[in-house]
Amino acid sequence: MKPTVSIGIIGGGLMGREIASAFARWCSLTEVPVRPRLAAVADLNPAALDWFAELPDAPRCVTDYRELLADPPVEVVYVAVPHHLHEAIYQDVLAAGKDLLAEKPFGIDLATARRLAAAVETSGRFVRCSSEFPFLPGAQRAFDYLKSGALGRPLEAVFGFHHGSDLDPGKAANWKRQNISCGEIGVLGDLGMHACHLPLRLGWRPETLTAQLTKGYPQRPDGRGGLASCDTWDNALLHCWASIDGQRTPLRLEMKRLSPGATNTWFLDVTGTEGGVRFSTAEPKTLHLFERGAEQWWKRTDLGFGTPFKTITGGIFEPGFPDLIQQMWASYLTERAGQLGSRFGCATVAEAVATHEIYAAALESQQNDSSTVNLPAAP
């Protein structure tokens, strides 16, 4: 029997449930050295806990997360709550001596992310930040390709994440549409980690950026028959310069909640003089690679279930969002057990802070009529 790791979830909403479901079908993973056991769940809203009470692990359900943190067997805590609550709860998790898989954006702003990073350092706990899309087979293939030098001289790199559901003015407001709970960074904090994680892991850190941020509808139904104001940035286009393979190269990061037709579209498009790679979750098993010979070719490959952590799923099948969440957890728990090897690791605290440096620069640029802002060099 594999050793078990007792896990607590704080925040039993959209993501809390997704993570619990990934644990419930852990049997599909064949080479992860440990097995998670969902020991406890905390949510302020008792109704949110009903679903968890039915799970095979029968987790303890509490409305005060401090009870979960006081539970000695809980070793690792996953926190999925609105952004204005990240700091207090992450600090409490660390103070309770637990390891943490934090949700992005890792605090509501740059100052918070830096305070949290300092607390992680002092605590010595194993902490990573949630970012699942790099675990897609297409993303992994692109990552390996981009590290290989196959691009030749890099020409341009684009990484993005697009949603379209906010185009519906009848969609109710929630905490993600208000600065007070989502943060002044708005869509940057909501979708930015997804766009920034791979370029940061590749070492393609923006050196300067120019931001174009736009807002959506100023009011939305509040779900109680009235209207709620919505003040967050909804779309962000960040035009950056980054050093890619020693060349100063245009890097564009796109995060949009108002992208006509997109559901959860994560994509990358990187080109060079010799090669190029394109991948999008709009075509989740299709990888495009560029080749330049006598003619110029975009080769299209159908990918299978080539996830970093092997599963029982047949190699020709295609993965989806729940698989990525499970792969991310496989990576977190394998790295925590010291057995990650050369496989892809979850977003680090330093990477989370770097995303906030990008967001802070974007706000500064926007405030100054999309002026160019210099970013701090890598620590």
Ligand SMILES: NC(=O)c1ccc[n+]([C@@H]2O[C@H](COP(=O)([O-])OP(=O)(O)OC[C@H]3O[C@@H](n4cnc5c(N)ncnc54)[C@H](O)[C@@H]3O)[C@@H](O)[C@H]2O)c1
């Ligand atoms: N990795 C991803 O793909 C992804 C996707 C969506 C959201 N997120 C992130 O996950 C986090 C949560 O987002 P969500 O969409 O799950 O939100 P959600 O609104 O669906 O769920 C949040 C839950 O937290 C609970 N909560 C609020 N305050 C609490 C407290 N003090 N103690 C315990 N529970 C409390 C709420 O009752 C709610 O059930 C955010 O940081 C968000 O950015 C990540």
